[in-house]
Each structure stands twice: as structure tokens, then as C-alpha cells.
Amino acid sequence: MGGLSPIVIDGSYGEGGGQILRYAAALAAVVGEEVRVVNIRSKRPNPGLRPQHIGGLKILHQVCGGTVEGLRVGSMEVTMRFGRPKPGEYFYDVGTAGSVTLVMQTLLPALAYHGGEYEVTIVGGTDVKWSPTTDYFRHVVLHNLRLVGVEAELEVVKRGYYPRGGGRVVLRVRDGKLRSSSFSRAEVARTEVVSVASNLPAHVAERQARAIIEGLRREGVSEVERRVERLGPDRAFGPGSSVLVYSETRENVRCGGDSIGEKGKPAERVGQEALEKYLEWYRSSAALDTFMSDMIIPFLFIAEGHSSYTAPKMTLHMDSALYVASRITGRSYRVSEAPTRPRR
Template identity: 35%
Template structure:
């Protein structure tokens, strides 16, 4: 039984453990779940992650209840069956998808998952990032998916609906060290319908475009905006950087008291910091890609080795994989595998 102490990490440690337990067939116990959070233990979204992983490998569990700070997970055999999940809050649906997506590397047939909850909320990849950055980058590495946002869910009501299907594919070992030259920059901006009179989506996109065109050729910058139905007022912005060999993304969320221009500034500054480095993937993809790299053997470059990578490495190594990191001038190199 693998013993994991989650006192220095958040929900990512749990999600990684669930994924690798399902893939390897190894039992684990995790204590002090989300131990470094002000409200530790399992929230709705974490419960749904456990339930989804449990269904995919016919696992036996203990401690599966809200606010529990310890669970036991004993996987059985793979069961490729579609999943439907309702988080019931604005908890992140994209993080739920992150739990099961690497498990599909073991399937030989199509797989589908639908989820209701938050689609564009804090502390998680927005649906914009997921659709236009993460899944497209994974496609370069062998994963084919069909992703749909039926309804956007902002904080606090959530109510969003997204779905994901994976095709039969073979994900092989990969090396993604050099991102190559910047080819284009795409801006995606969306806001709830009640913000249309204030032109929030346009203002976010226009401000981002203005800042980018001061630093890059105007023909490289492309902008898109839309207004969507949502149970809560909200907005989201993504700056997507397309390089020869990679894709990186930088998103920001609107909230009460935060101007559209401030949203654009936040995403723009994050992009510029990344662009000034030589990393192949952004800081968010850096730890999200680790589980895939461990399963198939991968190496890639990241801006820096942060706390998320360190806590993720701890869990990955518990399941018998290796993680190696090295520092270069303006990037770090991360290698994971068997």
C-alpha cells in the first residue's frame, strides 16, 4: 500500500495519485488531503474525481465523503465506460477531466465524459485554455479528442456543462524541448450575456490586442470574442501563443471590481514573462503534462520548477516512476518516465 502525505499540496496530489493508481493497479492511501489549504479535505469536485477514477478501474474505496482528509483507493481492472458527473457547485470540471484523461492512454476504444459545474473558475484551467491550448498540445503528442462547451459556468453558481471524447490513439514517448519561433498569437475573450451592454468581451480582447501589437507584428495577432449564456456574471480571456513546435496559453478571469483592461493586463504580463524564457510549455501545462510524461516517457522544458511540480513529483515517484529536473539559463528541463 503506497502511503502519501498531502500536507504540503492541494488537489493535484490527489488527482495524480488517482490517475496513476488506475494506470498501475497499485493501492494507495493519502492522508492530510489538501493539507496546505485553509479548508482541507475533500470538496465536491474532489469527490467527483475519486468517483470517476473509481468507475474507470472498478476500485474499492474508504473515506469517500465530503471533508474527509484521508481515503484508501484499491483499483481493480480497467473499465472503459462513459462517465457523467455533476459537481453541484462551481467546482472545476476541467480538473475532473484532468483526472481521467491520462487513464485513457490505456484504452483502445473511444471514451466519453460529461460534467456539470464550473468551467471557467479560479485555480483551474479555463475551458478556453483547455480547448485552445491543452488539448491541441496533447494532439501533437498523439491524443485525439472532441471537446465541447455546452454552457459556461462561472463562480459562484457554476451550472456549466462540458463534454470530452477521446479517440483510439497511441501516445508514445515524446521530447518537447525547443518551442521554435513564434508563429501567431490568438486572443479569445468571452463574457456573460448581461455584460454585453458594457462591451466587456470586446474591451478585454481589444486591450490585449493593443498591448500585443506594441510588441509583435500586427499580422501575427488575431482576436475573437463572444457573449454566452451563464448562470453567473463573469468573463474570461485567453492569450494563446502558437510556436513552431508548441502551444502556450495565459488566461485571466474577470470579477467584480476588476476592469476589462486589468484582465487583459494580467494575461499579457504572464505571456510576456513566458516569452522571455526559452521554455517549451507554460507554467500551468508544466505540471499537467507530468503524468503523461511519466506514463509514456517524456521530456520537456518549463519556465521554472515551482511548488506544483515538486508536490506532483513526490506523488509520481511514489508509484515507481522517475522524475528528473535540471536548470538551464532561462528554463528548466523536466524528464519523467518509468
């Protein structure tokens, strides 16, 4: 790190989506240097920034100060230099059903790295397409990030779904100390299914959970905790559903899979989609699931020391995250094929 010229990130690298901009902004706020992202989403049918990509940068700018140029719909280039985040309470409305978990992905690395106490209220979509559900984020992502020193918790005040959004979450971050970690696969200690249906019949959540539990039994997993909730208008804005299945290992690591309901999609298929994501990890010998393997990368690059983990497979999202983190932090990495071992 260091130098007068901006760090340039090619937004068309790898999967070439909004993730590159989110991770570039998150790490720019850590290093405090000028970062320029070019060719933003240039491979997509509607290239450039879309409204859902702007929210995370706006709240990051609100918390950290500094300068952000090119932050408008359709922009192919953004230049940013953030200041140090100021502890305190913040509020941000993503608008309609923009994902609150993607906003938190952008915000959390800088808050964890610089320290201090924060309470950030975010309004938007809590369980929407192309993003982690709030249940996956709080039960899997934040749990695993505590293992590398991130002290954060998430309160889901109200669920919000596509297309109206209106959900509300509160992210609380406390002083912590980021540390390196080497994750290894360990025996499963417990497995839980969390199924939620909002402003829908109770049987929707039941059927989502049942599809997963029946599938787990076919895999030889008979002991499964279940949490099934039906939420009314006081706890959810509009109709929608989500489901999560995760396991916690003897090493206190959590891995799982999630899915959301959509109009016309049977509840059983929602459960099956989450189960398939989970089984990709469960049937492998990997330490982390595919999605956690992507989301943990920025934190490991800004923690001192050597970190390592195994993933079920290499993805374009992981490749893009490694590219961005290496360019901005100046740290190196190595990816190799792990020997196949029987899962435990």
C-alpha cells in the same frame, strides 16, 4: 510498480493542495495498484477533503470501478484501488461551480493509457478560480497532449460560473498510443486571443481582448487573431467572462495564459492578468508555459521512453506532480537549470 503494500503519498508534500490527490488518483487508475494519500491538505486552514476535491474521484470510480475509502468531506486520508476503465458514455454533475477542468485532469490519464472510446458529460463550473479555463484546456492542454498521443477533444455546450455553475462540457476520448516527446522552443507561428462574455454587455469581451492586443503590440507582436464572443442564456448559465491568449510555434506546440472575470474586476485587468501569464513564457526561452509544464507530467511518466522539456520556472505544483508521478510509477526524473538562450 508492484507489491502487496499500498503506495503511500504524503498529501502535505510541496504545495500540499488538492492537486496531489487528483494526480495520485489519476495515476492510481493507470497502474491499478492500491494507493493511499495521507495528510490531505494538512497545511490548509480547512484541512482534509473539500467538496470540490471529491468530484474527480467519484467519476473516476464510476468509470473504472474498484474501491475508494475515505471519500468524504473533511477526510485526511483516502485509499483507492481502481479497476480498468470501461469504455462508454458517462455523466457527472460536479455540483454548483466545482471545476469541470479539474475533473478532466483526474480522469484523462487513465482513459488515454488504457484506450477505448469514451464520451463523458460533466456539469459544473467551466471557468472558475484556481483552475484552467475550458478555453485554455481545449486550445492549449488538449492540443499539446495530442503531441504525446492523447486523442481527446472537448465540446463546451454551455458556460457556467461561480457561484451557481450549471455549465456543461462533453469530453470525447478515442483510442490513441501514448508516446514520449522532447519539447523544444521554436519560433512563434501564430497568436490568438479568445475572449468570452456571458450574459454581460458585449464591450466586456471587447475590452478584455483589447487589453491583451495592446500589450502584445508593446512587445512587438502585431499580427494577432482574435475571437470575441458574447453568449446569452442559451449558451451560458449566469454572468461571467474569461479570456485566453496563446501562441502556436513552428513545432506545433501551444503556450498561453488565461484569466476569468469577477464582480468588480475591470475587464482590462482580466486581460492584463492573462497577458502576464502569457508573457512569462513569451519572454523566456522555455518550450512550455508554466501551467502546461505541470499538467503534462502524469502523461510523460506513463508514456514509454524518455521525455524532456523546459519551463519558465520551477513551481511547487510541478515539484508536487513530479513527486506523485515518480512514487506511483516508479520512474525517475531529473530537474536542472537550463542555460539561458535568447527567445525566438
